[in-house]
Amino acid sequence: SQQGEEDPQALSIQEGENATMNCSYKTSINNLQWYRQNSGRGLVHLILIRSNEREKHSGRLRVTLDTSKKSSSLLITASRAADTASYFCATAFSGNTPLVFGKGTRLSVIA
Amino acid sequence: KAGVTQTPRYLIKTRGQQVTLSCSPISGHRSVSWYQQTPGQGLQFLFEYFSETQRNKGNFPGRFSGRQFSNSRSEMNVSTLELGDSALYLCASKQDSNQPQHFGDGTRLSIL
Numbered sequence: 333s334q335q336g337e338e339d340p341q342a343l344s345i346q347e348g349e350n351a352t353m354n355c356s357y358k359t360s361i362n363n364l365q366w367y368r369q370n371s372g373r374g375l376v377h378l379i380l381i382r383s384n385e386r387e388k389h390s391g392r393l394r395v396t397l398d399t400s401k402k403s404s405s406l407l408i409t410a411s412r413a414a415d416t417a418s419y420f421c422a423t424a425f426s427g428n429t430p431l432v433f434g435k436g437t438r439l440s441v442i443a
Numbered sequence: 444k445a446g447v448t449q450t451p452r453y454l455i456k457t458r459g460q461q462v463t464l465s466c467s468p469i470s471g472h473r474s475v476s477w478y479q480q481t482p483g484q485g486l487q488f489l490f491e492y493f494s495e496t497q498r499n500k501g502n503f504p505g506r507f508s509g510r511q512f513s514n515s516r517s518e519m520n521v522s523t524l525e526l527g528d529s530a531l532y533l534c535a536s537k538q539d540s541n542q543p544q545h546f547g548d549g550t551r552l553s554i555l
Binding site: 427 | 447449476478485486488491493498499501531533535540541542543544545546547548549551
């Protein structure tokens with residue numbers, strides 16, 4: 333069963349705009365991770381945020397984590413057409429338990 | 444470092460057959476996990492191997508099995524294939540606990 337639920341399911345924006353995707357989960361976690369998947373390819377790891385962290389940045393990506401609300405958000409600033417992909421959040425109960433993925437947000441960036 | 448390599452990339456089988464998929468992890472990674480991805484169910488965890496031992500197992504029937512070799516390479520086997528087994532099978536490796544997983548490009552299995 334899915335632990336993380338991304339919102340929205342699909343998002344379409346113009347190049348240069350910001351894209352925000354949200355993830356909610358149900359149980360306590362050790363860490364939360366965001367991945368990107370281009371059509372027909374494997375997943376690419378973007379950011380890992382631990383339960384004691386509130387915000388992380390990587391280039392144009394910003395991830396926040398609110399453990400009290402059991403939610404996370406991924407912000408992509410100044411979107412490019414190459415950002416078009418599906419984005420998944422995944423949670424881990426502990427360091428050695430399996431990742432549980434949400435169903436993803438399909439992002440389309442229109443040039 | 445070379446990434447995670449999965450072979451074959453595409454496979455077509457018929458119902459009742461069995462199939463073996465292969466995964467070579469990133470050098471130095473001892474944990475290998477397998478996932479099934481379908482449009483309806485999304486990404487579902489199959490199993491994880493660490494140092495040749497199954498460390499975690501998802502909720503899949505016994506027709507799905509796997510193993511890991513001493514060089515960390517892993518194989519998964521599906522016996523008595525069903526139409527519903529059509530999916531993208533993804534392998535991922537990681538170095539240690541609390542580390543991100545690195546995925547291969549998957550094997551797309553189609554059952555006729």
